[in-house]
Amino acid sequence: MEEGEKSPLLVQEGPLTSSRPGPVPQEERVWRAGPGGGPASSLPLGISCLKCLTFLLNFLFSLLGLLALAIGLWGLAVKGSLGSVWGAALPKDPILGLVLGGLAVSAVSLAGCLGALCESACLLRCFSGGLVAFLLLEAVVGALLVALWGPLQDGLEHTLRAAITHYQDDPGLRFLIDQIQLGLQCCGASSYRDWTRNLYFNCSSPGVQACSLPASCCVHPGEDGVSVNDQCGSGALRLDEDAARRVVHLEGCGPPLRRWLRRNVRAAGAYAIVVVAVQGVELLLVNQLVRALAVRPG
Numbered sequence: 001m002e003e004g005e006k007s008p009l010l011v012q013e014g015p016l017t018s019s020r021p022g023p024v025p026q027e028e029r030v031w032r033a034g035p036g037g038g039p040a041s042s043l044p045l046g047i048s049c050l051k052c053l054t055f056l057l058n059f060l061f062s063l064l065g066l067l068a069l070a071i072g073l074w075g076l077a078v079k080g081s082l083g084s085v086w087g088a089a090l091p092k093d094p095i096l097g098l099v100l101g102g103l104a105v106s107a108v109s110l111a112g113c114l115g116a117l118c119e120s121a122c123l124l125r126c127f128s129g130g131l132v133a134f135l136l137l138e139a140v141v142g143a144l145l146v147a148l149w150g151p152l153q154d155g156l157e158h159t160l161r162a163a164i165t166h167y168q169d170d171p172g173l174r175f176l177i178d179q180i181q182l183g184l185q186c187c188g189a190s191s192y193r194d195w196t197r198n199l200y201f202n203c204s205s206p207g208v209q210a211c212s213l214p215a216s217c218c219v220h221p222g223e224d225g226v227s228v229n230d231q232c233g234s235g236a237l238r239l240d241e242d243a244a245r246r247v248v249h250l251e252g253c254g255p256p257l258r259r260w261l262r263r264n265v266r267a268a269g270a271y272a273i274v275v276v277a278v279q280g281v282e283l284l285l286v287n288q289l290v291r292a293l294a295v296r297p298g
Contacts, residue, residue, distance in 0.1 A: 066102065104134075128290075131283050164194055182221065186249050186253035192236070211236070219249060
């Protein structure tokens with residue numbers, strides 16, 4: 001072999017030597033973890049923590065939404081108005097608001113869970129839009145409550161009298177009045193005599209409830225501490241105040257309900273601020289996650 005010629009083995013030695021495994025750069029190691037030797041879709045550590053936090057927060061809110069939905073459906077089923085929900089017209093039932101609210105919260109939170117888990121920017125954007133809608137709705141409701149707080153308190157007794165008049169017409173309204181009277185140990189709006197406005201409890205009524213009061217007005221409504229004696233307020237409107245005081249509560253629910261609202265309005269406001277703050281933080285986290293997914297290598 002002449003001196004100027006090169007051996008074929010020496011020609012192939014360079015590529016073989018350069019293809020030998022050596023230290024892999026950090027960037028290359030990050031994207032080599034995928035199955036089959038392809039690039040992996042794993043995010044950096046900080047973004048992975050962001051993804052997990054977003055998933056956990058949305059999972060918690062989805063559970064709360066499903067709980068509210070279940071309670072609302074149970075309430076409609078107990079009241080017998082569940083069939084009318086799926087019928088022609090929607091009933092004017094406050095529990096229906098709980099059902100719709102729980103359904104909306106669970107749906108939006110589920111979109112956030114799936115978006116974070118599957119790293120789907122489309123689902124995360126849908127979740128962000130729903131969260132912005134919730135924040136706007138909460139801002140409108142809060143502004144209305146602040147603006148109408150005084151008139152709402154002033155018209156509280158008038159609202160209670162109107163509810164007493166329609167006590168038998170709506171099971172949801174009847175349940176609400178009974179819970180107020182049992183919880184605050186009161187009866188009527190300004191006094192127990194407000195129940196004479198109800199046609200069934202008025203002494204001129206021909207029915208069996210004439211001159212009576214609901215069991216929720218009684219001082220001792222339960223027979224054995226558990227079951228309620230529906231006849232405990234029978235004939236209470238015929239008694240004088242001294243005799244009626246031993247059977248039913250004479251004070252109306254207007255003043256104690258107003259005091260209860262004043263005591264709990266600060267706690268309710270603090271809870272609302274915490275919820276809005278959590279939603280705002282969650283919106284920022286989702287936006288950061290969407291940006292990280294957008295700049296990730298394909």
